[in-house]
Amino acid sequence: MSTVMPAGSAPAATSESIGHYLGGDRVTNFGSGASIDVTSPLDGSALGTLVAATADDVDRAVATASEAFKLWGATPLKDRVQPLFRFKQLVEENIDELAAIVTAENGKTIAESEAGIRKGLEVVEYATSLPSLMRGGLLEVSRGVDCFERRDPLGVVAGITPFNFPAMVPMWMYPIAIACGNTFILKPSEQVPLTQLRMAELFKDAGLPDGVFNVVQGDRGTVEALLDHEGIAAAAFVGSTKVAKAVYDRGSNAGKRVLALGGAKNHLVVVPDADPDITARNVVSSATGCAGQRCMAASVLITVGDCDSILDKIAETMDRIVPGENMGAIINSAAKERIEGYISRAESDGATLKLDGRGATVAGKEGGHYVGATLIEGVDREHPAACDEIFGPVLTVLRVDTLDEALEIENSNPYGNAASIYTTSGATARYFEERASAGMIGINIGVPVPREPFSFGGWNDSKFGAGDITGDDGFAFWSKRKKITEKWSASGAKNWMS
Numbered sequence: 001m002s003t004v005m006p007a008g009s010a011p012a013a014t015s016e017s018i019g020h021y022l023g024g025d026r027v028t029n030f031g032s033g034a035s036i037d038v039t040s041p042l043d044g045s046a047l048g049t050l051v052a053a054t055a056d057d058v059d060r061a062v063a064t065a066s067e068a069f070k071l072w073g074a075t076p077l078k079d080r081v082q083p084l085f086r087f088k089q090l091v092e093e094n095i096d097e098l099a100a101i102v103t104a105e106n107g108k109t110i111a112e113s114e115a116g117i118r119k120g121l122e123v124v125e126y127a128t129s130l131p132s133l134m135r136g137g138l139l140e141v142s143r144g145v146d147c148f149e150r151r152d153p154l155g156v157v158a159g160i161t162p163f164n165f166p167a168m169v170p171m172w173m174y175p176i177a178i179a180c181g182n183t184f185i186l187k188p189s190e191q192v193p194l195t196q197l198r199m200a201e202l203f204k205d206a207g208l209p210d211g212v213f214n215v216v217q218g219d220r221g222t223v224e225a226l227l228d229h230e231g232i233a234a235a236a237f238v239g240s241t242k243v244a245k246a247v248y249d250r251g252s253n254a255g256k257r258v259l260a261l262g263g264a265k266n267h268l269v270v271v272p273d274a275d276p277d278i279t280a281r282n283v284v285s286s287a288t289g290c291a292g293q294r295c296m297a298a299s300v301l302i303t304v305g306d307c308d309s310i311l312d313k314i315a316e317t318m319d320r321i322v323p324g325e326n327m328g329a330i331i332n333s334a335a336k337e338r339i340e341g342y343i344s345r346a347e348s349d350g351a352t353l354k355l356d357g358r359g360a361t362v363a364g365k366e367g368g369h370y371v372g373a374t375l376i377e378g379v380d381r382e383h384p385a386a387c388d389e390i391f392g393p394v395l396t397v398l399r400v401d402t403l404d405e406a407l408e409i410e411n412s413n414p415y416g417n418a419a420s421i422y423t424t425s426g427a428t429a430r431y432f433e434e435r436a437s438a439g440m441i442g443i444n445i446g447v448p449v450p451r452e453p454f455s456f457g458g459w460n461d462s463k464f465g466a467g468d469i470t471g472d473d474g475f476a477f478w479s480k481r482k483k484i485t486e487k488w489s490a491s492g493a494k495n496w497m498s
Contacts, residue, residue, distance in 0.1 A: 018050040021200040024210025041107035041329040044367025052218035055225040062231040065156040065183040068211025086206035105192045107329030120171030126452040127175035151479040153181030154233035166195035177478040227251040248464035259465035263389040264417035267410040274422035280313040286446025292393035302406040323370035324362030330369040339392035346385040351378040411437040416459030
């Protein structure tokens with residue numbers, strides 16, 4: 001069992017072997033690769049040690065999932081979704097424990113951890129509706145001849161997920177994949193290995209057959225073994241754009257169906273008629289929520305015309321964000337140094353730091369990794385602070401004269417996850433949402449993550465592969481369409497199909 005901690009605190013130092021989850025049980029006699037120490041970003045305390053799975057270990061996991069698929073893939077759809085109903089209930093009953101695990105290994109606030117779990121449960125709810133969505137269709141195409149279709153599972157499939165949402169992002173994948181009849185191997189980030197081990201136990205308690213859901217811990221070598229394995233039919237990935245493209249290329253070259261979501265540089269546009277209070281609260285929440293470590297976070301704020309009073313209110317609101325109180329930790333020391341490097345470079349290049357989050361510490365948690373909310377002004381649109389995905393609580397301000405200039409900046413960036421506008425004008429909002437080159441658009445919403453059944457997915461270099469990862473595209477990705485044409489009745493009529 002994972003160590004369960006009070007809200008906002010990290011587990012005591014431990015040398016516990018974190019283990020994997022295979023065939024319905026936690027296993028520690030599995031994995032023959034590198035040993036990886038896992039620490040809490042809250043205070044640097046030890047959470048345990050995992051041993052990465054090698055190609056041979058992945059082969060064993062695939063064999064386990066393949067054996068389970070023989071029965072699970074043939075199980076009627078209505079029966080396959082029954083454990084998901086119970087799983088949702090068990091997650092809700094244990095949400096305090098799960099949120100504490102997420103916070104300990106990721107550094108989020110407890111409220112953010114719980115919100116991520118609940119957002120993931122929306123996909124579980126959606127997956128339970130698949131018996132209604134996957135009914136197929138039937139048409140009499142000729143006298144006595146019917147055509148109909150159904151969706152069949154792919155087989156053994158895999159998910160490779162990042163550190164920033166230990167609960168939510170995996171739940172974008174496996175509920176739909178499992179409901180479609182596949183067996184699933186999850187490779188979570190080696191920085192957050194604990195949450196999904198507990199989820200796997202709850203899945204078993206919910207009645208999911210052994211071997212249908214498995215968790216394999218590891219590193220880059222583990223990911224490559226999964227992508228190369230001929231027994232895995234499809235893989236989904238969420239992470240940085242550089243790695244997403246590499247995953248897509250490697251998996252596709254191995255003949256797999258692959259969907260890989262990458263990074264972003266999201267732009268929020270503010271026009272003078274925006275509501276100052278709503279805009280300030282929402283922009284700051286977008287930029288600093290989850291310490292900025294999310295692909296939907298606000299990264300660049302573009303003000304159109306005279307928005308000084310709104311910008312002052314944003315700075316005032318942002319100044320009330322305090323690491324360790326209403327903002328969580330950065331995942332590790334390397335990420336903290338990278339984020340602070342962007343701030344330092346902007347300063348050395350002449351930028352104004354309206355807020356400077358460097359050097360943040362939290363009393364009693366000096367071993368943790370924290371960056372305060374940062375607001376940068378005075379860089380040009382080509383500066384790294386305005387172009388690179390910083391993945392921290394850093395917001396860069398650019399000023400333009402027209403909305404078309406703002407759109408040109410947004411549309412020229414290589415990513416395409418999210419773009420938002422703050423305005424009280426419906427016409428302005430419509431002009432923006434019709435022209436912004438991003439897969440998810442917000443109007444007075446800084447984190448425009450769609451609610452199910454609307455799907456999550458960006459454009460451009462924010463995604464490699466076809467379709468989105470949730471919603472209708474999700475069950476299309478994790479299943480394959482079979483078309484059947486049948487003739488039973490004798491008919492006197494003659495045609496080309498007779």
